[in-house]
Amino acid sequence: MLQSNLPMTEGQKRLSMVAKTGSRSYSITAKDVDLWYGDFQALKKVTFNAKQGIITGLIGPSGCGKTTLLRSFNRINERYGNVTTEGEIRILDKNIYDDDVSLSELRKTVGMVFQRPNPLPISIYENIVFGARVHSGRGELKRSERDEMVESALREVQLWDAVKDNLKRRATSLTLEQQQKLCIARLLPLKPRVILMDEPCSALDAEGIERVEELISSFRDRYTVIIVTHNMAQARRATDECVYMLLGEIMEHADTAELFLNPKRKETEMYIEGRYG
Ligand SMILES: Nc1ncnc2c1ncn2[C@@H]1O[C@H](COP(=O)(O)OP(=O)(O)OP(=O)(O)O)[C@@H](O)[C@H]1O
Numbered sequence: 001m002l003q004s005n006l007p008m009t010e011g012q013k014r015l016s017m018v019a020k021t022g023s024r025s026y027s028i029t030a031k032d033v034d035l036w037y038g039d040f041q042a043l044k045k046v047t048f049n050a051k052q053g054i055i056t057g058l059i060g061p062s063g064c065g066k067t068t069l070l071r072s073f074n075r076i077n078e079r080y081g082n083v084t085t086e087g088e089i090r091i092l093d094k095n096i097y098d099d100d101v102s103l104s105e106l107r108k109t110v111g112m113v114f115q116r117p118n119p120l121p122i123s124i125y126e127n128i129v130f131g132a133r134v135h136s137g138r139g140e141l142k143r144s145e146r147d148e149m150v151e152s153a154l155r156e157v158q159l160w161d162a163v164k165d166n167l168k169r170r171a172t173s174l175t176l177e178q179q180q181k182l183c184i185a186r187l188l189p190l191k192p193r194v195i196l197m198d199e200p201c202s203a204l205d206a207e208g209i210e211r212v213e214e215l216i217s218s219f220r221d222r223y224t225v226i227i228v229t230h231n232m233a234q235a236r237r238a239t240d241e242c243v244y245m246l247l248g249e250i251m252e253h254a255d256t257a258e259l260f261l262n263p264k265r266k267e268t269e270m271y272i273e274g275r276y277g
């Protein structure tokens with residue numbers, strides 16, 4: 001076969017990625033998940049598998065259940081009371097509804113970031129340390145351990161250089177992009193395996209979006225990322241596989257390039273072409 005030294009196009013990169021993901025195992029396997037808020041059924045027989053170490057997008061019109069599905073992966077829905085979930089969700093091959101599952105452990109393994117960055121109104125440094133403190137079963141972390149944890153988390157989200165001389169600054173005074181990176185950073189000391197992101201760029205300007213997308217891209221292989229977005233360009237750019245949901249059901253799940261170029265369902269095609277939703 002001829003070898004070319006030309007850089008790969010985005011499409012080729014994606015294909016080579018897909019070839020690599022062919023043998024990957026799954027971080028999340030959900031089977032026949034039904035979820036009700038009171039007597040309103042928000043998820044209907046959802047069966048979904050997320051491959052380890054890739055970025056999977058959830059798209060679909062407002063109210064179709066994207067956030068609900070995301071929140072079922074760390075059992076945050078249950079905070080709303082009046083929620084009934086049936087079916088099976090396995091994360092890293094453990095059924096998260098088993099009696100012996102610790103919600104605190106689950107939420108360490110499956111971290112989440114939201115639409116509006118929500119740092120605590122304390123220093124940048126303390127924001128990173130806070131989660132680790134809450135979750136740390138053992139006593140107080142040593143100063144040097146905390147310093148190392150803060151530096152490593154901030155480096156991983158590409159925020160260290162911007163804030164290293166001012167770690168005592170109040171986190172809420174950062175730009176929205178920096179706040180969102182900080183919210184991602186504070187998950188990292190807990191050693192998550194899955195990171196759920198619910199429209200993480202929707203409060204950001206174009207530059208912020210680009211940089212947070214770069215960050216998410218850098219998470220490939222190390223974390224399994226599930227990202228909800230209303231931004232079709234973002235779904236195409238930033239995800240490896242994409243799931244289209246409608247009225248609580250999964251309509252289609254495919255390689256992202258495939259889903260956008262050659263959708264199998266009429267409903268998917270109409271949505272991605274902007275004809276409804
Ligand atoms: N806490 C709740 N109590 C009752 N109903 C809810 C609750 N949260 C969501 N719902 C309903 O469940 C359905 C799915 O909502 P969900 O927020 O998951 O949709 P979504 O796809 O994330 O929408 P959006 O794109 O607007 O964020 C909607 O009809 C919504 O009104």
Ligand SMILES: [Mg+2]
Pocket residue numbers: 066067068198
């Ligand atoms: Mg939502």
